[in-house]
Amino acid sequence: MPTNIEIKAHCADIATVRSVLAARGARRVGLDHQVDTYFNVPSGRLKLRSGDIENNLIFYRRPDGAAPKRSHVRLLPCSDPVLLTSLLTEALGVRCVVDKQREIYFHGHVKFHVDEVTGLGNFIEIEVIEMGDDVDEPAMLSTCHQWMTWLNISDDDLIATSYSDMLNRSV
Numbered sequence: 001m002p003t004n005i006e007i008k009a010h011c012a013d014i015a016t017v018r019s020v021l022a023a024r025g026a027r028r029v030g031l032d033h034q035v036d037t038y039f040n041v042p043s044g045r046l047k048l049r050s051g052d053i054e055n056n057l058i059f060y061r062r063p064d065g066a067a068p069k070r071s072h073v074r075l076l077p078c079s080d081p082v083l084l085t086s087l088l089t090e091a092l093g094v095r096c097v098v099d100k101q102r103e104i105y106f107h108g109h110v111k112f113h114v115d116e117v118t119g120l121g122n123f124i125e126i127e128v129i130e131m132g133d134d135v136d137e138p139a140m141l142s143t144c145h146q147w148m149t150w151l152n153i154s155d156d157d158l159i160a161t162s163y164s165d166m167l168n169r170s171v
Contacts, residue, residue: 004071005128005140006062007148009157010121017114017124020151021105026112029053029104036100037085038164039092045162048088050081053104057084064165066158068144070137071127096164110143117163119170124151 011017021028034051044061055078062071078084103114113125126147128140147153159166 002073003130003135003137003140004073005068005137005144006071006126007066007068007144007153008123008125008159008162009148009153010159011114011124011157012122014114014116014122017151018103021107021112024107024150026105026107029106032102032104034098034100034102036098036164037089038095038098039088040095041092045164046088046092047098047164048078048081048085050078050085051102055079055081062162064160066155066160068141068148096168098163098167100163110147112147115163120163120166123159123163124153126151126153 030053032051032053034049034054036047036049038045038047041059044059046057046059049056049058057076057078058073060071060073063069099118101116105112105114109129109131111127111129113123113127115123115125117123126144128143130140
């Protein structure tokens with residue numbers, strides 16, 4: 001299962017984040033309206049992402065915690081998210097639905113999400129993506145910390161849980 005190092009943080013100033021990403025040469029992929037449907041599973045998290053750019057069934061395991069953390073992710077591209085949502089809803093039941101506007105950026109093997117999440121606010125995510133068979137976790141952590149510094153993300157800004165957990169707590 002591929003490994004990422006990632007963080008999620010509150011984002012008070014999206015314009016500054018965009019400016020830093022542009023100045024550092026990040027490539028903007030686009031704006032994606034995404035609806036993530038989380039399903040009931042015994043362990044990990046299973047969600048179906050339906051968007052204009054990304055449509056994937058995603059299973060991941062990640063400990064909760066605010067610091068940069070290891071996440072194990074499996075992606076399966078989905079050509080018919082409506083049909084798959086219906087099937088998985090019937091089979092597993094829905095845990096939560098997250099609706100967001102997501103700007104997607106890449107810089108090398110680092111992916112950035114600038115999110116406006118309905119009911120929660122604005123966030124930034126940094127995902128340092130495993131490249132090849134040789135996982136150098138210390139280097140991945142260092143890259144994540146460097147981007148946190150450039151983007152002025154403090155430890156107080158970090159979020160420990162997923163958007164689905166945050167929404168379930170607010171209900």
